Amino acid sequence: MKKKLGIVLGCVVAAGFLGLGVFHTSASPSEPSLTINEVRDIVKKQYPGKITELEQETEFNRAIYEVEIANDKKEYDLKVDGNSGEILDIKEKPSKNSSTSAKDKKETENKRNKSNDSKENNELNNNNESKKSTHSNEQLNISEKETAISGKEAKKIALDAFEGTVSDFDLDEDDGRLIYEIEIENGEKEAEIEVDAYTGEVIVIDYD
Known part of the structure; x- marks a missing residue:
């Protein structure tokens, strides 16, 4: 009797672990707890130079930020944990004097x-x-499609990410995904920001 009970309990525990594994495998990746501005501040404190690109990505159900930063001597490609701010990977290469x-x-x-x-x-x-x-x-065909985020809201989201004056504004489609492409000027600094027209998420910030 005890032997049978042990077998039954073992099966129940095994099924529980299996179900938990399936749950974690099928779970969708959570949104990063760190914003683009917070990640930008973390990178600037550790790596002197100009951030040329900052983009959110997902790797193995893990939210990360990919950052490119350059100075007069070197360029860096960074991967930053979207929740802890930890530098997960860094690639260093000589500057190409792109300017x-x-x-x-x-x-x-x-x-x-x-x-x-x-x-x-x-x-x-x-x-x-x-x-x-x-x-x-x-553009006429794209504008006929419905968006959850208005152009005015998209501009506000972009200005929250990078202060300045909107110099160019466009609604475009990328692989069936509607995005707002917004260019902002702040003195000698410029940034091109892509905002998801449905979720309002800042997809890319490209600094110039």
């Missing part, structure tokens, strides 16, 4: 544009007009 190379590219492009003849310029203008028309039609 200098970007200026050189712009100067080269300007010289090439000046050397183009009037026919090439007309063709470029026609192509640009065609692209603008296509983009406008796409």
Whole structure:
């Protein structure tokens, strides 16, 4: 009798552990307890430089933030725990002096544009007009879809994440997901922020 009772109890305990494992496996990842601004402050205190990108991701049902930061000498790719603020991973590489190379590219492009003849310029203008028309039609189709977050609310969310003046505002679709793309200027600083049009979640902050 005792042997049978022991077998029954063992089966019940095993079933309980199995159910708990299934629950944890199927559970959806929780939202991070740390906001983007809090993560930005944590990173700035530990790594001097300019944050060029800050994005929320999920790895193995764990909320993390991926951060890119650069200074004159080095660049860092960080992974930060969305709940504890712990630095989970860091990759270090030499700085590419992107600002200098970007200026050189712009100067080269300007010289090439000046050397183009009037026919090439007309063709470029026609192509640009065609692209603008296509983009406008796409925007009309996107604007017909319903969003839970209004444009005004999206701007407020973006300004809470980065103070300044909204210089550009756009509603776009990415893999069936409607997002607000908002550009904000604050003096010499700029940021491009993506806000989910349904949840109001700040998806990406790209600093310039």
